[in-house]
Amino acid sequence: MARRDTPALFEDDPALNAMRPLAERMRPRTLDEMVGQKRLLAPNSALRRAVEAGRVHSMVLWGPPGCGKTTLALLLARYADAEFRAISAVLSGLPDVRQVLAEAAERFAGGRRTVLFVDEVHRFNKAQQDAFLPAIERGTIVFVGATTENPSFELNSALLSRCRVHVMEAVGVDDLVEALQRALDDAERGLGGEQLRIEADLLRQIAQAADGDVRRALTLLEIAAELAAGEGGAIAEATLAQVLADRTRRFDKGGEQFYDQISALHKSVRSSNPDAAIYWLARMLDGGADPNYLARRITRMAVEDIGLADPRALDMAIDAWETFDRLGSPEGELALAQVVIYLATTAKSNAGYVAWGEARGDVRKYGTQDVPMHFRNAPTKLMKSLGYSKGYQYDHDAAGGIALDQTGFPDAMGERVYYRPVERGLEIKLGEKLARLREMRAHARGEAPPDDQTP
Template sequence: MDLFANEPLTQPLAARLRAENLNEYVGQQHILARGKPLREAIEQGALHSMLFWGPPGVGKTTLARLLAKVSDAHFITLSAVMAGVKEIRQAVEEAKFQAAQNQRRCILFVDEVHRFNKGQQDAFLPYVEDGTFIFIGATTENPSFELNNALLSRARVYVLKNLDEAALKQLLQRALTEPRGLSARGLQLNEAAIELLVRAADGDGRRLLNLLENAADLVEDGQTISEELLGEVLGETLRRFDKGGEAFYDQISALHKSVRGSDPDAALYWYTRMLDGGCDPLYIARRVVRMASEDIGNADPRALSLCLAGWQVQERLGSPEGELAVAQAIIYLACAAKSNAVYMAYNAARRDAQQQGSLEVPLHLRNAPTNLMKDLGYGDEYRYAHDEPNGYAAGEDYFPEDMTPQQYYQPVPRGLEIKIAEKLEFLRQLDQQSPRQRRGEQ
């Protein structure tokens, strides 16, 4: 005999407070306010297959359940973390049974749908097409990268956003005052504690309720949850930063673009934001080296050396000394003269190298370490630049014979590249004056 058979399981606070109607649902007014397409579809019962894309704890699963409730549809849920093709087939059979026996529409909700491979995603398509179920998927990853085009074309994507401060405070109020929440315990929070809890939640409603519940477990009924107690509960709570996920690439992109835009303050913010979220400082150091070549280049060659030095300090000394050295490099990059001339020249040359095949090295540019190679003409008529006036072999051609000489590198009128451009223009004038003009310059 099971002594606990009739005792209900104690649900976490976040589960108990799951919204049961649209009025209880907090946030996402950009898609659920009166007159918005999703709200109209819900009120008219005209549901369609859709994807909810957003960070954790913003109400994706709750919204899917509400859609099923207001449309009186049978709700089937799968988690892509646990399910496979077998579970998909079982869901299809359940949906067909509901349609045949109960004449009910069916919503199939797939959480973490991006974790299904392309073949598993394809398994849904016939049943979405024939209306066996309305498909709703939830993902924290960019659907355009993680879902196949066939599924994307059959489902409308709704972007769910972090819960703002007002939404989090509304959720907190519900938790403290509703019977399903903690109202029976008569707990209090002062304004400072509320602000601390909202900041720590970082836009995640589930995190907010979990932190509140953890703190509530440490006080007696009727007491106030203090700022000090919350500080103990929070510890070193990290901001949202999904390593390798959408937030990761968004934040490194923001850092890179802030450097390129010559904004040292924004660049420093995104750098510290990534560190705060748990990003490996060495990853950032590597990306900073890339920025030095891509966005500063020869406008200020010192930038690359400084970035390499920052990376080396991070490797040798670790935190916090290394992080400060990388910060120094980031600020220098943001303030330095900008040029993408090296980046553009490299890409253009690489394109030609890939498209024009294995063109032979001209004989005069080849080494001739053996007598046979000398007899074949290797190195003939090569002009040693150091022996020429100005240290430059005017009119000499260094490209393959079957390729027209190109000017990939176009210095910008900023920083050291001003001087580089002047030097290259001087050399081109020497080419034009030489009796051996380069091909294409006659």
Template sequence: MRPRKLSEFLGQSHIVGEGKPLRMAIESDRLHSMIFWGPPGTGKTTLASLIARHSGAEFISLSAVLSGVKDIRNAVEQARRTQAAGRATLLFIDEVHRFNKAQQDAFLPHVENGTVVFIGATTENPSFELNNALLSRARIYVLKSLSSDELEQVIVQTLADSERGLGDSGIELAPELGRLLAEAADGDARRALNLLEIASDLSDDGVISRKTVEEVAVGGHRRFDKGGEAFYDQISALHKSVRGSAPDAALYWFCRMVDGGCDSLYIARRVVRMASEDIGNADPRGLTIALSAWETQERLGSPEGELAIAQAVIYLACAPKSNAVYMAYNAAMKEIRESGSHEIPIHLRNAPTRLMKELGYGKAYRYAHDEPDGYAAGERYFPEEMGERRYYQPVDRGLEIKIGEKLQRLEELDRKAEIDAVKKTE
């Protein structure tokens, strides 16, 4: 059922619709190197073959999973012979992100000198996976998942097509059941066709029942792709939903990841990070709850442990937010990396030996518990070369309101101690 001409192609109207750049390039036979980036089953290979057929170019297809430098050289030699005969060659490389740097470099000169027109297909972000030299010579087209309406059209066309589809089989499928199959395919035309084929094989007397559709549809996971673009996009969506105090959205993205097969312990670790980075001391209980959820997942496994992680996700999303600890940590680390190793003030040093005591280690240190209110007002703890620093700036939310008030009181005590010290010296 692969489309043989543009009029049969469904989806991607943003690039192949009337008046769109790629369609205009195809119709005017202006071939150029390009990269199709999108999820599985969205038409990347189909578009490449349609472009070759429309232009009359020789079509050479390689898979980066199965091919190496030798295969690329053979393809280039074939392209040279074709070029000598007056025809262009379109070199299509599926899953091009799986080629290493040397393999990508192997066909780059031949793209540059016009021996081949290169089209690569990838499910991964080209910015991360492909050489800059290759990216600069190819235009990137982003393909989107097909809508349920478009997938329904794929199913309807397949049931009606007697030449390549199921038209001669007499298979019957109610429209509402076709919709269920389309939704289960999750934007993937290839998956929609596979689900339809399985359902037709299981049909009774040529009629696909609701029970059959539900059994077939249950087996499909939503798109996730562990370690790939969708993986990082979804964990990013979860984190930003928590930060944005959107518990329902946070729960949705958590469940999407679990449903897609993500390791729940990975999510638990990231939730602990969220508790420190985005909630911090505004609600320190968030970190405790996140750690408890992680431990629960380790002890109970799935699905009981995932409920505890969901509880933590919702709690953190609803909690008051503060990134004050996160910002303070980054500021302190930045200064340390840039300023070198300052000497530790003598009064803060440990003095376990007589020699150290004779050298003054620990001398004049004021033990805070012996001071009024348990605070040694005016005492200095930074290296002398640095002076005082303020990294931690509590926000006016949650428990950090109280923390900020306390720090302000301590600053007032320090100022008073400094004034008193000046008066004593006068």
């Protein structure tokens, strides 16, 4: 297919290529050169057929860093014989958006389409996102937004309704090894002319360290190649250890990956899986999550998911938090790890959590109900004359230490049942005691015993 104005990043200028980073030089020029994304770009997939036919549509590409979002946008323009323009939501404002849209409109009037790639589109506010809508509707641009964040939360509904969302995945280790080997073999764009030597297991170490990011993998390889230049071209294990010494895993301290991982930690504890729980704790700490935030969430797990089945859990969570405050990192992290193991292993109950939610629901439902007269305090004669505290039974003076026929709820509500202990841990005994008390209270009032269903 003849193509005009090939995007600059695909130009074959040896002088320019020599100055570009390896990751840029090795950017795929065809769909077949893309690594990863086997589901999205499978030979017979809808997107691949559309791209190869030049029928591109406005879309949002959602995926982690280095998975190929920019490359796919470039290929869309190339296969559609369209002009490629890119802006970054980090660096551009509304005036920049208006200018690039005006240029696209001029180009469109001359019979040429524009693929407009907007990197980090989630960083644009609503007004900036809305600016693209008329151009998308008229077909002036093929909009391609790239985001590492969930579009459902970060992009407004008007923009989403005009685009298809395509989910891109982190690139697997085997695919990263393929990309690295291609760079080593390619004499024109890659490192093929440098006669580098590296063992297969070391190449795989680079792929694993890249953590799903093709760009990162190629950057690590390029650094290793530079270090090996003075060592006869052999990338040795010691050389690679220097390159990989300070690597970090993919982690977004405020984005969806962060909340996905804290969700995985919480649900592993709830599922009584200490091995999975401690893995997710290690992942978050390794990624730079604030240990105090984790200590707070762990304490929440103790009250929400363990509750009164094991009241020691809350004490242990608070003790672990305090231990971390005193020791700091990394010594204090062990205290957090130990309490996570305990929470995941011990008996679970959300009965208190459910009871609290139902009580709050009744507060909203019934509004401001009066305190029953027998429960009101009567410190003055006037209040006593009005009936305050009349009929109150002092429980310590009642048989068995409980005034069974005395209600604790506003008259308009009647007796309610919120707390239903589960048959696990300490709540087994609590449940047995409460069942007897509720039955005795109902009998004393001449009522049928309350069931344990939600009121």
